[in-house]
Amino acid sequence: xIDVVGLTKRFFVKQTEVLAVDQLTFSVREGEVYGLLGPNxxxxxxxxxxxxxxxxxxxGYAKIGPYRTNDEPNEVKSRIGLVxxxxxxxxxLTVRETLLFFADLYGIPPARxxxxxxxxxxxxxxxxxxxxxxxxxSTGQRQRVTLARALIHDPPVMLLDEPTRGLDIMGSKLVLDxxxxxxxxxxxxxxxxxxxxxxxxxxDRFGLLHEGRLLHEGTLEELRSATGQESLxxxxxxxxxx
Amino acid sequence: MSESAANRTSNDxxxxxxxxxxxxxxxxxxxxxxxxxxxxxxxxxTLILMPMIVYPLLALLFQRILLGSYGSGTTVEFVLGFExxxxxxxxxxxxxxxxxxxxxxxxxxxxxxxxxxxTTKPRIHWLEIxxxxxxxxxxxxxxxxxxxxxxxxxxxxxQDSKRPVVETLDCELLYRQGSPTSQAALGYVEDRLQALxxxxxxxQLKAANVVVSLPTRIEPREIQPDKSTxxxxxxxMPLILVLMTVTGAVYPAIDxxxxxxxxxxxxxxxxxxxxRIGLLLAKYVAVLTVAILTAVVNLVGMxxxxxxxxxxxxxxxxxxxxxxxxxxxxALLVLLAAFFSAVLLALTSYTRTFKEAQAYIIPLMLLxxxxxxxxxxxxxxxxxxxxxxxLVNIVLLARNLLEGSVNATLAVATVVSTxxxxxxxxxxxxxxxxxxxxxxxxxxxxxxxxxxxxQPREVINPTIALTSLAALFPCYFVxxxxxxxxxxxxxxxxxxxxxxxxxxxxxxxxxxxxxxxRYQFNTSLALRKPKILAVAAAGLLGLTLWPLAYEIVIAQxxxxxxxxxxxxxxxxxxxxxxxxxxxxxxxxxxLAIVPGICEELFFRGFLMSSLRSVISPFKSILVxxxxxxxxxxxxxxxxxEWRFLPSTFxxxxxxxxxxxxxxxxPGMFLHVLHNGLLVMLAHFRHQLTAWGxxxxxxxxxxxxxxxxxxxxxxxxxxxLKTWPRQQFVPA
Numbered sequence: 001x002i003d004v005v006g007l008t009k010r011f012f013v014k015q016t017e018v019l020a021v022d023q024l025t026f027s028v029r030e031g032e033v034y035g036l037l038g039p040n041x042x043x044x045x046x047x048x049x050x051x052x053x054x055x056x057x058x059x060g061y062a063k064i065g066p067y068r069t070n071d072e073p074n075e076v077k078s079r080i081g082l083v084x085x086x087x088x089x090x091x092x093l094t095v096r097e098t099l100l101f102f103a104d105l106y107g108i109p110p111a112r113x114x115x116x117x118x119x120x121x122x123x124x125x126x127x128x129x130x131x132x133x134x135x136x137x138s139t140g141q142r143q144r145v146t147l148a149r150a151l152i153h154d155p156p157v158m159l160l161d162e163p164t165r166g167l168d169i170m171g172s173k174l175v176l177d178x179x180x181x182x183x184x185x186x187x188x189x190x191x192x193x194x195x196x197x198x199x200x201x202x203x204d205r206f207g208l209l210h211e212g213r214l215l216h217e218g219t220l221e222e223l224r225s226a227t228g229q230e231s232l233x234x235x236x237x238x239x240x241x242x
Numbered sequence: 243m244s245e246s247a248a249n250r251t252s253n254d255x256x257x258x259x260x261x262x263x264x265x266x267x268x269x270x271x272x273x274x275x276x277x278x279x280x281x282x283x284x285x286x287x288t289l290i291l292m293p294m295i296v297y298p299l300l301a302l303l304f305q306r307i308l309l310g311s312y313g314s315g316t317t318v319e320f321v322l323g324f325e326x327x328x329x330x331x332x333x334x335x336x337x338x339x340x341x342x343x344x345x346x347x348x349x350x351x352x353x354x355x356x357x358x359x360x361t362t363k364p365r366i367h368w369l370e371i372x373x374x375x376x377x378x379x380x381x382x383x384x385x386x387x388x389x390x391x392x393x394x395x396x397x398x399x400x401q402d403s404k405r406p407v408v409e410t411l412d413c414e415l416l417y418r419q420g421s422p423t424s425q426a427a428l429g430y431v432e433d434r435l436q437a438l439x440x441x442x443x444x445x446q447l448k449a450a451n452v453v454v455s456l457p458t459r460i461e462p463r464e465i466q467p468d469k470s471t472x473x474x475x476x477x478x479m480p481l482i483l484v485l486m487t488v489t490g491a492v493y494p495a496i497d498x499x500x501x502x503x504x505x506x507x508x509x510x511x512x513x514x515x516x517x518r519i520g521l522l523l524a525k526y527v528a529v530l531t532v533a534i535l536t537a538v539v540n541l542v543g544m545x546x547x548x549x550x551x552x553x554x555x556x557x558x559x560x561x562x563x564x565x566x567x568x569x570x571x572x573a574l575l576v577l578l579a580a581f582f583s584a585v586l587l588a589l590t591s592y593t594r595t596f597k598e599a600q601a602y603i604i605p606l607m608l609l610x611x612x613x614x615x616x617x618x619x620x621x622x623x624x625x626x627x628x629x630x631x632x633l634v635n636i637v638l639l640a641r642n643l644l645e646g647s648v649n650a651t652l653a654v655a656t657v658v659s660t661x662x663x664x665x666x667x668x669x670x671x672x673x674x675x676x677x678x679x680x681x682x683x684x685x686x687x688x689x690x691x692x693x694x695x696x697q698p699r700e701v702i703n704p705t706i707a708l709t710s711l712a713a714l715f716p717c718y719f720v721x722x723x724x725x726x727x728x729x730x731x732x733x734x735x736x737x738x739x740x741x742x743x744x745x746x747x748x749x750x751x752x753x754x755x756x757x758x759x760r761y762q763f764n765t766s767l768a769l770r771k772p773k774i775l776a777v778a779a780a781g782l783l784g785l786t787l788w789p790l791a792y793e794i795v796i797a798q799x800x801x802x803x804x805x806x807x808x809x810x811x812x813x814x815x816x817x818x819x820x821x822x823x824x825x826x827x828x829x830x831x832x833l834a835i836v837p838g839i840c841e842e843l844f845f846r847g848f849l850m851s852s853l854r855s856v857i858s859p860f861k862s863i864l865v866x867x868x869x870x871x872x873x874x875x876x877x878x879x880x881x882x883e884w885r886f887l888p889s890t891f892x893x894x895x896x897x898x899x900x901x902x903x904x905x906x907x908p909g910m911f912l913h914v915l916h917n918g919l920l921v922m923l924a925h926f927r928h929q930l931t932a933w934g935x936x937x938x939x940x941x942x943x944x945x946x947x948x949x950x951x952x953x954x955x956x957x958x959x960x961x962l963k964t965w966p967r968q969q970f971v972p973a
Contacts, residue, residue, distance in 0.1 A: 073515075074517070077515040078515035080513070082510065085506075088510035090278055092278045093274070093277065101270075101274050102514065104267065104270055105515070
């Protein structure tokens with residue numbers, strides 16, 4: 001479902017070229033949760049942004065189904081639900097208004113959008129504050145709204161950048177359970193996270209990124225045999241120390 | 243059907259959603275933006291609270307300026323104008339007597355218990371004037387009142403030694419309407435002369451059998467103020483309008499761009515499958531709506547304050563803040579709001595934080611105050627050059643509107659050029675808004691020409707095309723004005739200079755931009771090699787179209803659309819009279835070949851090719867034709883509205899020819915032939931008349947000519963219509 005081929009991105013910081021992502025290639029199948037792991041500055045967020053078309057790659061391409069991001073950006077965007085590092089919630093709109101607004105942006109008919117809002121609010125336990133303005137919500141509540149916003153058009157692909165950021169243990173569990181549920185519904189999911197324990201529990205396959213390059217990729221078993229480390233944390237530390 | 247398959251189907255439905263209901267979605271986007279911005283307390287502060295505080299404060303300030311000179315602690319000075327020393331001496335003497343009489347009356351009428359209040363007497367100055375310049379000096383404020391006296395005469399028909407003989411001084415007092423100082427001076431003089439008259443009357447009545455006669459007879463006469471010097475407060479109005487509109491647009495413009503970026507909502511918005519231009523237009527409409535709302539609230543606040551304090555008649559003369567004045571001001575506010583909203587959005591789209599946006603906007607606001615201040619300067623005339631200077635043109639138009647003296651050509655030039663600037667600013671904003679450079683900063687970048695790919699590009703970006711159009715209009719207006727105004731130049735020199743302007747702007751600009759941006763000339767300027775038959779068909783149209791275009795001019799006059807005015811007719815007749823004297827080669831080169839090639843290169847090659855990458859061929863032909871028609875209306879120093887329909891008609895044909903042939907060259911050929919034929923008809927007018935082919939302006943052409951024309955047009959159209967069109971390959 002998701003194909004990333006030779007994706008490369010360079011930035012110029014104070015006249016100096018920085019290679020943020022270097023010839024990145026991987027793919028994610030339907031019903032698979034892919035963990036993009038790496039330290040700060042590894043290029044995880046840049047990769048997600050290039051997949052959805054928020055950043056233009058210098059080389060390579062990303063493809064969602066038959067559509068390349070560079071060639072048909074709107075086809076790609078309509079098939080992706082993005083949970084970015086910032087919550088992206090409108091402070092003066094109520095949760096319901098925010099969700100209905102995004103449903104409209106994705107072309108969902110009003111009746112279906114209202115139905116979807118009710119469904120997501122029950123699933124993510126937001127019913128209590130559905131008609132509250134977002135400015136009055138806590139960080140955890142806002143993060144749930146962000147997740148609901150990304151799911152409003154029921155996309156086949158989900159890109160999640162730190163989806164449990166700011167959530168307490170119960171909140172994190174709720175979100176992680178829901179992501180696992182997405183897999184059961186045949187969605188392709190890429191999760192970028194620092195929470196390696198969560199990743200280990202959630203993801204089917206992993207890509208270990210460091211300085212823009214994909215150092216290791218595979219299932220947990222494949223990574224264990226490739227790196228000689230037992231846990232993701234050890235693998236991560238091993239990668240960083242190199 | 244599996245869930246993923248169902249998803250794909252639903253996504254396919256959503257995919258075309260924007261295409262099927264663009265207007266509905268845009269309006270819902272606007273509503274969301276408005277809801278977001280109007281719920282913010284900061285917007286409500288600028289929208290409601292500011293006008294409630296600012297206008298009463300301004301009213302107090304104005305009252306202080308206008309009436310402050312009558313404060314108890316200040317000495318008032320009146321300047322009176324007299325024809326000579328003798329009249330002045332006599333009048334000042336009478337005033338002193340009147341002053342004494344007034345004091346005596348006041349003392350007699352004042353209750354004993356009431357203490358005498360110390361009063362400050364005005365200081366009187368006088369200037370010598372003559373009868374001719376009295377009105378002018380009153381009108382321009384050099385003197386407060388002019389006193390024109392007649393020779394004193396004996397006001398007694400019967401000579402009787404027992405009765406007193408009183409000399410009556412006939413005075414005409416000229417004062418300035420709407421000026422508190424002038425009116426106060428008039429009141430001062432009238433009070434004293436009245437007191438003197440009453441005293442004299444009382445004395446005469448006291449003496450029995452004496453015919454009552456008064457020492458003076460006064461007759462105040464009102465003088466209309468000199469508009470250029472007398473209403474500085476009316477001139478302040480545009481400045482206030484600028485301020486009230488800017489304050490309304492600034493906060494929403496920042497909040498909906500830099501603010502969204504800072505909150506992280508811009509990223510999610512750009513990640514949705516909505517064209518960036520759609521998002522931007524929704525934001526533009528939202529900013530514009532808030533700006534207009536703010537302006538309306540300000541206008542209401544100002545009207546209420548001015549009317550309740552009585553300042554409206556002082557600012558806007560006797561009509562006050564009447565409904566027509568308010569409507570005029572409102573129309574200007576909408577124009578100003580549209581302009582500011584676009585400029586602010588272009589500026590704030592570039593910024594990444596609220597703070598950065600504010601840092602850019604403060605100098606812009608200071609810059610925007612300058613045109614308002616410019617209006618206060620005496621002697622600034624609204625002319626062709628200033629009519630295309632952004633913002634200055636609106637402010638000067640506002641001043642002229644409030645003064646009731648509007649030049650239609652300059653007003654149209656102002657509105658049209660402002661519309662182009664708005665278009666340009668939105669195009670720039672669309673180019674910047676939501677780009678990765680703005681979203682994420684750092685090393686990402688945006689560039690006008692997008693040269694990153696290194697490969698030559700096929701179609702010029704519409705943003706560049708529209709921005710160029712916005713820049714080209716004022717340049718063309720100013721340069722063609724300069725060429726037309728050189729009265730000492732002969733027609734052929736003017737024609738050559740005009741052709742040079744056309745080459746420089748309409749020919750040079752597309753070529754330079756296409757070269758700088760590394761665009762392929764054959765695709766970006768439609769400079770493809772055409773088929774011979776297509777050129778021949780276009781040529782046939784070029785030879786036969788002109789009678790139809792001519793008949794449109796006649797027809798529009800018949801249906802009531804204003805055709806040529808007397809002055810325009812005279813100037814065209816003069817031109818036609820001059821044309822036979824000029825070399826036909828000069829005429830062909832300057833009026834047919836140069837405009838034919840250069841205008842086609844710009845309108846059909848550059849602009850239409852660019853627009854075709856984003857809108858349908860029909861719409862792109864229509865838009866370029868309307869712009870083509872508009873450029874022919876607002877040219878040089880006259881407003882040639884009669885040229886709009888025929889030029890637009892020609893533009894439609896040229897656009898269609900370019901679309902069918904997929905090349906600009908047949909259109910160039912058509913345009914050159916069309917213009918060339920008209921010019922040659924004018925040049926060989928006398929010979930044609932001698933051969934029986936003459937016709938007069940404003941009469942229908944012979945039916946035989948029209949039939950020949952129609953056959954040619956049908957044949958040319960048929961060939962182009964049936965000839966297989968070369969496939970257009972979008973970038």
